[in-house]
Amino acid sequence: MGALELDGTGGSRTGATGAGKSPNEELTSWFMRSGWSKGELARQVNRRARRLGAHHISTDTSRVRRWLDGEQPREPIPRILSELFSERFGCVVGVDQLGLHAARPRPAVSGIDLPWNARETVEQISEFSRSDLMLARRGFLGTSLNVAAGPVLVEPMQRWLAQPPAAPAGPPALPGPAASAAAPGAGPAGPGRPVALSDPELDLLETTTAMFRQWDAQCGGGLRRKAVIGHLHEITDLLQEPHPPAVTGRLFRITAELSQLGGWMSYDVGLQPTAQKYFVLALHAAKEAGDRPLGAYVLSSMARQMIHLGRADDALELVHLAQYGSRDSATARTQSMLYAMEARAYANLGRPDRCHRAVRMAEDCFTEIDPGHPEPDWLRFFSEAELHSENAHSYRDLAYVAGRSPTYAALARPVMARAVELFAADAERRRSYALNLVGLATVHLLEEQPERCALCAGKALTVARQVRSERVNTRLRRTVDTAVRRYGGVGEVADLADRLARELPETLEAAG
Numbered sequence: 001m002g003a004l005e006l007d008g009t010g011g012s013r014t015g016a017t018g019a020g021k022s023p024n025e026e027l028t029s030w031f032m033r034s035g036w037s038k039g040e041l042a043r044q045v046n047r048r049a050r051r052l053g054a055h056h057i058s059t060d061t062s063r064v065r066r067w068l069d070g071e072q073p074r075e076p077i078p079r080i081l082s083e084l085f086s087e088r089f090g091c092v093v094g095v096d097q098l099g100l101h102a103a104r105p106r107p108a109v110s111g112i113d114l115p116w117n118a119r120e121t122v123e124q125i126s127e128f129s130r131s132d133l134m135l136a137r138r139g140f141l142g143t144s145l146n147v148a149a150g151p152v153l154v155e156p157m158q159r160w161l162a163q164p165p166a167a168p169a170g171p172p173a174l175p176g177p178a179a180s181a182a183a184p185g186a187g188p189a190g191p192g193r194p195v196a197l198s199d200p201e202l203d204l205l206e207t208t209t210a211m212f213r214q215w216d217a218q219c220g221g222g223l224r225r226k227a228v229i230g231h232l233h234e235i236t237d238l239l240q241e242p243h244p245p246a247v248t249g250r251l252f253r254i255t256a257e258l259s260q261l262g263g264w265m266s267y268d269v270g271l272q273p274t275a276q277k278y279f280v281l282a283l284h285a286a287k288e289a290g291d292r293p294l295g296a297y298v299l300s301s302m303a304r305q306m307i308h309l310g311r312a313d314d315a316l317e318l319v320h321l322a323q324y325g326s327r328d329s330a331t332a333r334t335q336s337m338l339y340a341m342e343a344r345a346y347a348n349l350g351r352p353d354r355c356h357r358a359v360r361m362a363e364d365c366f367t368e369i370d371p372g373h374p375e376p377d378w379l380r381f382f383s384e385a386e387l388h389s390e391n392a393h394s395y396r397d398l399a400y401v402a403g404r405s406p407t408y409a410a411l412a413r414p415v416m417a418r419a420v421e422l423f424a425a426d427a428e429r430r431r432s433y434a435l436n437l438v439g440l441a442t443v444h445l446l447e448e449q450p451e452r453c454a455l456c457a458g459k460a461l462t463v464a465r466q467v468r469s470e471r472v473n474t475r476l477r478r479t480v481d482t483a484v485r486r487y488g489g490v491g492e493v494a495d496l497a498d499r500l501a502r503e504l505p506e507t508l509e510a511a512g
Contacts, residue, residue: 022070026099027081031068034088038064041084048080072101086131094127112148112280113156118252121284125259126236128277129229132262147273147309154317157280157302160287160295161325197243202250205235209257210377216261217381220431220469221268228265232258249289256285257378260298267305268431270470275305292329296322297378300341308471312348319345331375336365337382340390347397352408355398359391385422385429389436392416396439399446409446416440420456434463434472441479450487454496457483461496465503473504 031041038061049057057077067073073081078100085093095101114124208231215224235255243251263278279302286295299322306315319342326334343358366387395412399405416439423433437460444453457479464472480493480500487493 024068024070024099026097028068030085030089030093030098034085036088037061044084045077045080048083049076082131083134086134091135112153112276114280114284116159116162116284116287118248118288121252121281121288122236122239122255125255125281125285126233126240128281129233129236129262132229132274133226133233147276149306149309149311149314153276153302154314154321157283157299157318157321160283160299160321197238197247197251202247202254205254206250206377209254209261212258213261213377213381214428216265216268217429217431218427218467220467220472221265225262225265225269228258228262232262252285252289253291253294256282256289256291256294256298259285260294260301260378264301267301267308268469268471270474272305272309276302279305292326293331293334294376294378296326296330296334296338299325300338303341303345307344307348312345316342316345316349331373331379332365332368332370333375333379333382336362336369336387337379339365340387340394343394344390344397347394348401350398350401352398352402355394359394362387362391381429383422383426385419385426385432388415388419388422389432389439392419392436392443393439396443396446399443404446406447409443412443413440413447416443430463431467431469431472434460434467434469435475437463438472438475438479441483445479445483445486450483450490451492453479453483453487454490454492458496458499461500461503476500476504 034041036044042059042061042064045059046057049055049059059077078095078098081098081100082093082095085098114120212224212228212231216228232255235251235258239248239251239255259278259282263275263282266272266275266278279298282298283295283302286292286298299318303315303318303322306312306318319338323330323335323338323342326338330338339358339362343355343362346352346355346358366384392412392415395408395415399408399412402408416436419436420433420440423429423436426433437456441453441456441460444450444456457476460472460476464476477500480497483493484497488497
């Protein structure tokens with residue numbers, strides 16, 4: 001076999017005999033389906049490389065042929081090819097799916113069972129957010145991901161509980177890219193080394209994250225999703241620079257919050273596989289930050305998604321994992337939030353005794369909240385209104401599971417009405433207001449009160465037009481459809497159906 005040589009594009013190849021080299025069938029398959037010629041692909045690679053500042057890249061048709069024949073190019077070409085094929089097919093086409101080697105081996109982007117270490121966490125979030133932004137810019141709403149469920153989802157999440165390696169005494173040395181990259185994570189700045197982020201700069205990043213969270217609650221997930229994902233991607237760039245451990249810890253905490261929010265917004269606009277991926281990555285980042293309550297919050301978000309997808313058994317396991325993992329650090333408000341989500345899971349599993357107990361525990365914990373105790377901004381959403389909302393939906397879900405039980409519907413009605421009243425007075429929580437109006441409309445349907453159902457649903461429609469939430473739209477349409485099937489001859493219901501068709505037509509919303 002000939003000696004190893006470096007090619008003009010930074011790739012490696014064997015000598016003239018080509019011994020030991022086999023055709024790259026994966027890359028060939030994607031290339032043949034793309035409809036591109038070798039020359040066209042080469043030109044696109046060169047253009048993308050120049051935009052990245054890699055002016056030394058000069059690809060031609062013969063180089064593309066060598067890649068198809070099995071030659072492995074070096075970075076940034078694998079990443080460029082991944083971007084180009086992802087754009088072409090409207091789904092995430094990872095480097096490994098092209099039969100190419102990344103700079104460092106990494107799991108497939110679509111995986112759930114990811115390594116629990118800082119370097120891989122940063123790389124995964126950076127790559128996934130980059131792909132998401134790239135596809136969103138071109139109007140693609142889906143990816144090649146699938147939603148994981150059952151042991152495939154729950155078992156990898158249990159490793160959140162594993163203790164990190166013992167660190168030296170003093171502030172927690174969070175093992176981030178700074179610790180494993182070329183430069184250590186602490187020490188004085190020198191020539192060519194970035195200056196550590198200041199406290200005011202970190203404060204600004206945290207304030208921006210809180211602002212995004214407020215926008216989501218007020219306007220729905222469809223309006224600012226791309227901005228959140230872009231900000232998340234920028235934070236991962238910062239995490240690839242060396243920082244003192246305390247700064248790295250704060251950056252990971254911000255990363256976890258942004259990834260959770262990106263997942264929540266994706267969930268809100270109906271991108272379920274994308275949402276789950278961000279939740280998983282958020283849990284990894286929360287572990288690197290050493291923030292157990294934040295990790296519990298991420299798990300509760302995953303549990304809510306599983307309930308939405310009809311996987312209440314998975315939701316219950318995720319909630320129990322969150323409760324166990326945060327048992328020594330969760331505040332009363334966090335515990336109340338987790339008990340309320342536990343009640344939702346038990347309700348959907350048709351276990352009323354356990355549901356009632358969890359509702360009582362959620363209420364008891366909420367009364368123990370110390371208003372003078374500072375809490376993170378991400379927990380601020382769990383207010384009295386949210387507690388009433390969760391408990392009312394638990395009773396409403398029990399009514400459905402019990403065959404439209406009027407007993408549970410009667411339990412749900414006053415609690416849901418109180419949630420609607422509280423959210424109506426909260427200008428920040430317009431989406432929650434709309435969702436609870438729909439919830440109250442469903443309760444009125446259970447109690448066979450179509451006029452009251454139409455009244456609540458009509459109010460929800462007014463709010464739905466002000467927010468970008470496919471979740472609100474879907475629940476509203478489903479409720480109105482049910483009302484029409486059962487009470488189509490009632491004038492208020494018929495008028496509402498006509499209004500819904502005019503003001504909220506069923507069109508696919510772009511995930512902004």
